[in-house]
Amino acid sequence: MAAPMELFCWAGGWGLPSVDPDCLAVLTYARFTGAPLKVHRVTSPWRTPQGGGDFVVSPTGGIWCVPWDPTMAFAAQKYNADYDLSATQSADALAFVSLLEEKLLPVLIHTFWVDAKNYVEHTRKWYAETIPFPLNFFLPNAMHKRQLERLQLLWGDDYMEDEEKLEKELYREARECLTLLSQRLGSQKFFFGDSPASLDALVFSRLAPLLKAKLPNGKLQQHLKSLQNLCNYCTSILSLYFPWDGGESRPPPHPAGLG
Template identity: 85%
Template structure:
């Protein structure tokens, strides 16, 4: 077996093992399949605070997908990145009420002194620039127009995901694939965060199968830490 790999990720909170979507995707989508019987083999290995230790395995979550399912994966990944990611950035980092009362507050309370004084604002600026690259200056200058378009497309994206999932356990049946890791990592923070302005969150919570999907993944694959707030270890480049 290959030597363990260490991943330093953002701390857990809001009932999640990490509040960062990219960390969530890696944490859940990094390895082994589900075990048989009543037991579950977590793909994560084990955790020490927010340092995750992985035993790398020769396992490809998409190995058994058909050509059609692989094409569907590419289509839905593109949909998530184009239609859902921009509104998640807006919801957590641009919406003034959410940013001040929820996002900045959490990071300022979690990041140790003295970084908590400037790092949240630096992240805020970086996310603004990212959204500007996605949508252009015209939309960024018209906040009402930007918000209207963002949330319309995001609601459509969530509805399509709900229709595609249907009553299945995962998007391609009884076994998870890479698409499940990506979808879960985008939906779980939106579902679990206590947002003052939760317009898109309300739409997600009306899609019961998507909420059940996220809850099931949390209970199956993260039963031991359930999002407890661990001492923060910074992602690469921030230590």
């Protein structure tokens, strides 16, 4: 068996193995493929190998910063969730990844980190209670600033010119994105049938925090909850692949194809 890679990620919460969507994508991909992954759940980014972020460390000492394409590292060890996809399915997956990153991700950042009520009553509160003293006094605010900068990069300079108008438009597009995902999934177990692919890891990592968080201002969350197949999809992945909260990945009940 291949030596495990190591993931340094934020601790779990809200019923999820990690509250960080990017780390959740890596965790989920490892569970889908049965790839060996030793998980270090931390409560401060400075406890990672290089400090200040979340990292995946390969057995040979290579380090990838999260977010990162899990297929690159895991497939190198012959754990490839997309091995059985057709050319058409692979093209569809790329299109949906672009849709998620362009239309949904910025609004998720806004929902958790910019919306004042959600940030103060939910996001900052969770991190302040989780991060050890005395870092909990200033680290959540530093993370908040970093997310604001990230959002401005994603939305461009227009965000600062007419914030209210842009928010309304982008939340509309995010709701449309969720609806498209619901339509594409239909009654299937996963997006390409009975076996999960990398797209499923990404979709789950984006939707599960939105579904499980107790947000005081849940305008996008309510739309997700109205799409029952997406809710069932998230619940099913949690129950199938994360029935425990251990530090190392265990083989999934239905391993994806190896390549």
